[in-house]
Amino acid sequence: MSALDHGSPPAVQRLDDEPDERVVVSRKAMEIVTALLAMAFGAMIMIGAMEHNRGWGDRGPEPGYFPFWIGLIVIAGSVGVIAQAVFKRSNGEVFLNRGQLKRLAAFSLPMVAFVALSTQVGFYAATMAYLLFVMIVQGGYRIATALAVSVGTTLTFFLLFEIWLRVPLLKGPFEAFVGIH
Amino acid sequence: MENLGNLMHGFGIVLTAYHLSLMVVGVLFGILVGVLPGLGAPNGVTLLIPLTFSMEPVSAIILLASMYWGALFGGSTTSILFNIPGEPSSVATTFDGHPMAKQGRAAEALAYAFLSAAFGALFGVILITLLSGVAAKFAHQFSSPEYFAVYLLAFASFVGLGGASPFKTVVSAGIGFALAAIGMDTISGSLRLTWDIPELIKGVSFLVAVIGLFGVGELMATMEEKLEFRGIPARVSPRDVLAVIATMPRYWAVLLRSSLVGCWMGITPGGPTAASFMSYGLARRFSRRSANFGKGEPEGVIAPETADHAAGTCAMLPMLALGIPGSATAAVMMGGLMIWGLQPGPLLFVEHKTFVWGLIASMYVANVVAVILVLFTVPLFAAILRIPFAIIGPLIVVVSLVGAYTVSNSTFDLWLVLMFGVIGYIFKKLDYPIAPMVLAMIVGDKAEDAFRQSMIMSGGSLSTFWSNYLVGTLMTLALCLLAWPLISAVTGRFNINTPVKIANE
Numbered sequence: 001m002s003a004l005d006h007g008s009p010p011a012v013q014r015l016d017d018e019p020d021e022r023v024v025v026s027r028k029a030m031e032i033v034t035a036l037l038a039m040a041f042g043a044m045i046m047i048g049a050m051e052h053n054r055g056w057g058d059r060g061p062e063p064g065y066f067p068f069w070i071g072l073i074v075i076a077g078s079v080g081v082i083a084q085a086v087f088k089r090s091n092g093e094v095f096l097n098r099g100q101l102k103r104l105a106a107f108s109l110p111m112v113a114f115v116a117l118s119t120q121v122g123f124y125a126a127t128m129a130y131l132l133f134v135m136i137v138q139g140g141y142r143i144a145t146a147l148a149v150s151v152g153t154t155l156t157f158f159l160l161f162e163i164w165l166r167v168p169l170l171k172g173p174f175e176a177f178v179g180i181h
Numbered sequence: 182m183e184n185l186g187n188l189m190h191g192f193g194i195v196l197t198a199y200h201l202s203l204m205v206v207g208v209l210f211g212i213l214v215g216v217l218p219g220l221g222a223p224n225g226v227t228l229l230i231p232l233t234f235s236m237e238p239v240s241a242i243i244l245l246a247s248m249y250w251g252a253l254f255g256g257s258t259t260s261i262l263f264n265i266p267g268e269p270s271s272v273a274t275t276f277d278g279h280p281m282a283k284q285g286r287a288a289e290a291l292a293y294a295f296l297s298a299a300f301g302a303l304f305g306v307i308l309i310t311l312l313s314g315v316a317a318k319f320a321h322q323f324s325s326p327e328y329f330a331v332y333l334l335a336f337a338s339f340v341g342l343g344g345a346s347p348f349k350t351v352v353s354a355g356i357g358f359a360l361a362a363i364g365m366d367t368i369s370g371s372l373r374l375t376w377d378i379p380e381l382i383k384g385v386s387f388l389v390a391v392i393g394l395f396g397v398g399e400l401m402a403t404m405e406e407k408l409e410f411r412g413i414p415a416r417v418s419p420r421d422v423l424a425v426i427a428t429m430p431r432y433w434a435v436l437l438r439s440s441l442v443g444c445w446m447g448i449t450p451g452g453p454t455a456a457s458f459m460s461y462g463l464a465r466r467f468s469r470r471s472a473n474f475g476k477g478e479p480e481g482v483i484a485p486e487t488a489d490h491a492a493g494t495c496a497m498l499p500m501l502a503l504g505i506p507g508s509a510t511a512a513v514m515m516g517g518l519m520i521w522g523l524q525p526g527p528l529l530f531v532e533h534k535t536f537v538w539g540l541i542a543s544m545y546v547a548n549v550v551a552v553i554l555v556l557f558t559v560p561l562f563a564a565i566l567r568i569p570f571a572i573i574g575p576l577i578v579v580v581s582l583v584g585a586y587t588v589s590n591s592t593f594d595l596w597l598v599l600m601f602g603v604i605g606y607i608f609k610k611l612d613y614p615i616a617p618m619v620l621a622m623i624v625g626d627k628a629e630d631a632f633r634q635s636m637i638m639s640g641g642s643l644s645t646f647w648s649n650y651l652v653g654t655l656m657t658l659a660l661c662l663l664a665w666p667l668i669s670a671v672t673g674r675f676n677i678n679t680p681v682k683i684a685n686e
Contacts, residue, residue, distance in 0.1 A: 027611075030607070030610075030611060031611060034607055038352050041356060041359070042355065045359040045362075045374060048373065048374040048376065049374070051373075052371060052373060056641055060368075060633045060636035060641065061632070061633050061636055062369070063366040063368070063371050063373055064373075065633075066629045066632070066633075067359060067362045067374060070355055070358045070359050071355075071359060073351060074355035074356060074359065076351070077349070077351035077355055078352055080348030080351070081349055081352060084346060084348060095610060096405075099407075100405040101405075103404055103405050103406075103407070104401060104404065104405040107400070107404035107405075107574060108401060108404075111575075111578050111599070112599060114582070115595045115596065115598075115599060118592070118595065119592045119595065123583060123586070130578075130579065131572075131576075131579070134571065134572075134575045135571065135572060135575075139569065139572065149572060153579070157579075157583065161583070161587075165232060167232075167587050169586060170586055170590075170592065
């Protein structure tokens with residue numbers, strides 16, 4: 001979402017001490033941006049539907065019929081949302097302020113990194129790395145505590161999924177190295 | 182009483198060691214999920230569904246339903262002790278529950294909450310038991326036009342009664358239907374809306390969407406506020422419980438009214454969140470001690486809790502009988518049903534008696550199990566919240582993503598979870614209702630099939646939707662509900678039915 005990521009990614013630090021309430025995005029702007037994105041999605045669906053017959057064939061409505069109308073309904077709804085947002089008297093409501101953005105980024109960026117890492121090195125290694133990072137860098141925990149929690153969690157997952165439920169999770173070179181597959 | 186015989190049959194299925202232990206596991210997991218903010222009942226159910234693929238449907242639904250009851254109880258625990266609603270539907274419980282706890286009456290508040298919740302749930306189950314026979318009578322009148330009418334009615338009531346902006350409801354549902362259309366078209370077999378991305382051929386799973394929308398999205402919204410857990414320690418002794426039981430009859434009017442509100446909101450898709458707010462509002466208006474509301478009035482705990490559980494329970498009936506889930510959690514359960522190969526609808530009551538009555542009987546038993554477990558485990562679960570959120574938050578992230586991966590072992594789904602997380606976060610902050618989107622993803626294909634088959638049957642004439650009394654009534658009702666926001670806007674009473682801003686449970 002473009003509206004969310006302007007402003008440089010904040011340096012990760014202990015969650016802020018004084019509230020920073022400078023406005024990043026106003027509610028009204030966000031309402032309109034979201035509705036425009038929904039509109040674009042609706043248009044995408046309509047265009048996608050037009051690759052198929054969208055009329056009435058001898059077997060009733062054809063594959064393109066339903067998505068085409070759904071796309072149109074999404075667009076119509078979004079227009080309504082925009083109209084409501086524009087005509088509503090703005091009371092200065094804030095969607096996101098600086099302090100919130102910082103906390104949001106401090107939570108979300110490691111999460112995205114966790115997913116990226118999982119797809120490369122498997123769940124178990126990524127989980128360990130993720131928890132270690134969050135606890136040491138953001139939580140300010142001692143390394144020993146962080147190690148205990150992250151290894152303990154990873155081990156619990158392993159026992160729960162691979163051994164007990166027999167559901168194999170995503171694995172990578174690390175798991176192969178430890179001899180799990 | 183044919184229902185009674187069926188119910189006894191159900192108890193026979195439920196009262197086995199295996200099913201009782203499933204209930205205990207489900208309830209405990211549910212309380213945990215309910216206690217943790219950012220991990221709600223819809224999510225809990227979603228995380229369990231992949232684990233039920235190899236179970237008998239009746240065992241699977243017992244597990245999921247028990248989890249749901251547990252989550253409802255867990256949500257009220259944190260509302261009272263921490264002033265943090267673990268579930269959207271327990272927001273109203275904080276109004277008087279937490280003040281009571283601060284006055285040193287935590288045990289009393291918890292006991293009131295749990296016992297009135299149990300009362301509401303029991304009221305709901307009895308109603309379901311009585312009405313199930315009626316559902317079965319319609320079984321053979323249901324064909325494609327009726328199914329389509331019922332689906333339309335479900336979405337129409339979100340628009341008409343949901344409490345959110347009708348435009349936002351339409352957008353949310355529309356996006357859900359569009360996502361459901363992605364992948365193989367069930368009638369012609371052609372691939373739609375895949376944009377040449379191979380991962381989209383199998384479609385977008387609603388399970389992945391729910392984990393993102395309700396789990397990650399909720400977490401992002403939680404994390405952005407500074408969280409402080411200042412809990413009040415509590416232990417509920419048997420004496421507290423007995424003392425509260427002794428005073429319960431005094432509150433019969435609140436209990437009864439709240440149960441009725443809850444059942445109504447559960448059967449129509451108003452959902453437990455709206456039910457608890459409405460019930461709280463009514464209690465405050467009619468109470469002799471209304472000045473005391475917000476300052477620790479037991480009635481202010483009893484009213485939302487009773488309605489919340491009555492609604493949660495009653496939401497199961499339209500889900501089973503019509504395929505219209507009355508809450509987001511029921512919607513996810515219905516998705517589970519379809520995965521297990523069962524088709525919700527009146528025929529279920531005829532062809533899968535074991536499943537239906539096993540579930541209904543389990544609701545009686547599991548609620549008793551849940552009350553007992555929650556009373557004894559309060560200190561334990563309250564202790565979990567003392568673990569800093571810097572650890573709990575990331576742990577929930579890991580659990581959610583692992584859960585999403587187990588749906589179909591696809592790494593693409595992990596990215597989808599993040600995407601849905603962003604959508605859920607924005608929708609939550611802008612008051613878009615999320616339940617219509619989830620429901621649309623679940624019933625999208627069915628609704629489209631029902632519509633197209635009706636058209637095939639009628640040779641393309643829309644009059645088939647008014648061809649008999651049943652379908653005609655359903656369609657007319659749906660259209661009235663769709664037009665409702667328009668009518669009430671014109672008559673200038675738009676806000677009368679919308680005391681709830683947070684109605685997107």
